[in-house]
Amino acid sequence: MDDDPGVTRPAGLVIDAALELLDRQLVDSDDSLAGKVDDLELTPSEDDSHVLYVTAILSGPGALGPRLPGRLGRAWSALFDRLHPAEHPEPIRISFGVVQSLGPRIRISMSRHHLGVNSFEHWTREHIIRRIPGSGDASQ
Amino acid sequence: MKRLISVTLGILTAIGGFVDIGDLVANAAVGARFRWNLAWVVLVGIGGIILYTEMAGRVATLTKRATFDIVRERLGPRMALGNLVASMAVTFLTLIAEVAGVALALELATSVNYLLWIPMAAALVWLVIWRVRFERMEEVFGLLGMALVVFAVAAWRLVPSWGDVVDLATHPHVPTGEGAPTYWYYAIALFGAAMTPYEVFFFSSGAVEEGWTHKDLVTNRANVFVGFPLGGALSLAIMSCTAMVLAPAGIGVDHLSQVALPVAATLGRLGLAVALLGFFAATFGAALETGLSLGYSVAQYFGWPWGKRQRPVDAARFHAVVLVALMIAAAVGLTSIDPIKVTEYSIVFSAVALPLTYFPILVLANDPEYLGDQTNGRLRNLLATVYLVVIVAAAVAAIPLMIATKGGG
C-alpha cells in the first residue's frame, strides 16, 4: 500500500496505511466494538501531485471481499450482494472525518448504531436475540 | 489469605477443567491398548499446552485483547481467515463430541438412551452460556470436574508398584501384536487430545472477559504451571486405571461405560457415582468452552462486540453464532453417529489444525508492539520453536496414518 497523507483530524499525518489502519479494530463513541477497518477509500487529490488521500474507512463483509484474493474474494462479494436486502449494496462507509484517534484501536466519534445500515447485527438482534427472554440483561 | 484462596481456586479450576471427552476417551483407550507405552506423549502434550497457554494469556492480559482479534491485524485478513475456518471446523467437531459426551454421561447415570439426552444437553449448555456469569461458570464446572480425582484414587489402589510404572513409561516400545503405524497414530491422537486448540482461544478470551490486568499475570502463571500438570496427572491416572484393569482382560475402549469400569470395579458404588459426576462436569464444561470459543473466534475476526459481559442485545451476532452452533451440534449428534468415533476424529483433526493455531501465538508473543518488554526470552522461544516442529510433524503425519491404520483399527 502507498503512504497516504491523512486528510482529516490527525491532519497531515503520513502513515503506512497497511500497518496502521487496515484490519484494526474500530471503537465507537460508547466504547463499544464497531467492526474492523476492512478496506479504505482512497481519493486522488484534485491537483497534479498524484497524491492519494484516505477519505473513508470501509467496514463490514461487503468491504472485505475485494481484499481477499482471487476466487475467494469474488465468491465472498457475490454472497454479500446476494444476501443484502438493498438493490445495489454498498459496504458501510465511515468518513475519515469522524476518526478521533489512531492507535491499536481506531476510535470514531459516532455511535455504531448510526453507522450506515448495520443490517446483519440489526437482523440478528431483532429476529433472534430479542425473542429470547433475558436478552436485555448482561449475565453479570 | 484471600489471595491464597483465589489462587487455589484458579488451580483447582484448571485441574478440573483440563480433561474433556477427548482426554477421557484417548487416555482410556491408549491405556487399555498400549498400557504405559504412550505415557510420554501426555507429558510432551502438557509441556506444549503450558508453554503456549502462558504466552496466549500474557498477550491477552497485557493487550486486553484476545487471540483472533490480534491475529488478523498482525497476519492479514486472508491468513487469519484460513486460521479461523480451520479452527472453527475443528472446534465445531469437538463441540459435537462434547455435547454427545454430556448425553453419554447422563445415559450412564440413568440408563435412558443418550440420543434422548442430546437435545436437553445442548439446551442446558446454551442456557448456562446465556444466563450464568463467566467466573461462576468456570468455578462451578472446574470444581465439579475435580470429581475425576477418583481415577487417581482408583489408580493408587490398583497399581502395585509405581516404580515399575515409571520404569515402563520411561522405556516405551511398540507392544507385540501392534504395528508402528498404529502406535504413532495413537500418539498423535493423544497429543491432539492434550493440546486442544480451543483451549487456547478460550483461555485468552476468558482473560479478557474476566478483565485480567498486569497484577493477574502471577495468577495466570500459577494456574498454568501448577494446574495444568496436575490436570495432566489426571489423564495419566485414567490411563493407569485402564492399563491395570482393561488391558489384562484384552478389552478395548469403544464406549464411555468402559472408561468408568476400572473405578467401578475398584471403588464400588460411590466411586462410580463420583466418576459419572466427573464425566458430566468435564464434558459439560468443555461444551461450554467450545461453544463460546466458536462465538469468540468469529466475532473477534470481524470485530463484532463479543463476550458474556455484554447484554445479548448488544452482542447479537456473537450469541447467534453460539446458538446456531449448539443447534447444529445437537442435530449432528442426533443422526446417531457414534460419539466415540466423532471424538476420535475431533482429536486427530485437532492435531492437524495445531500449527495454524499455535504459530500465530508464537508470533504475537515475540512482538514488542503488543507486549513491550514482556516478549519471549530466548529459552522460551527455543522451546516453543521445538514444539512447533513437533506440532507440524504430527499435523502432517496425522491423516496419512489415519488412512494407513484404518482409523487405528
Added chain:
Amino acid sequence: MTSRRASRRTVAALAVALTAMLAVTSCVGPSRTRSDFRRKADTTVDNVRGAVQTAILGIQATDRHSLQAAYVSVLLGDAEEDASAAADTFAGIQPPDERSDRVRAVTNELVGESVDALADARIVARRGDLAELTPMLPHLRRLARRLERLSADLDGVGR
C-alpha cells in the same frame, strides 16, 4: 479460461480422492485370500472376546460392590452392541473359497452363542434383577476361554 477449468477439475478430483480415502478408513472390504479371511475372523473373535470380558468384569464388580443398575445395564448393553456389530460385519463377508467356509462356520457359531449370552445378560440387567447376573458368570467365562482358543487357532500358521 482453460487453465481455470483444468484447476477446477483438479480440485474436484482431489476432493473425490480425499473423500474416498477417508471413507476407506472405516470400510471392511471383501476377502480375497484365505489368510485375509482368517485375519478378519480373528479380529471379529477378538472384538467379541473383548465384549464378553467387559460383561464378565462388569458382573463381577456388580456382585462385589452392588453397582447401580443403570450403569450396569448400559455397560452390558454396550457390550452386546459391540459383539453384535462385529458378528454382523463378519457374517456379511464373502468367504473366498470352500476351505474358508469351515472357518466361517466355526466363528459364526461361537460368536453367535456369545452374542446370545450377552443379550441375556443385558435383558436381566435392564429389568433390574442384578442378582440374576452372577449365575451367568460361569457360562460367560467358558465362552471367553473358547473365544481365546479360537483366536489362537486363527492366529496360528494357516492350515
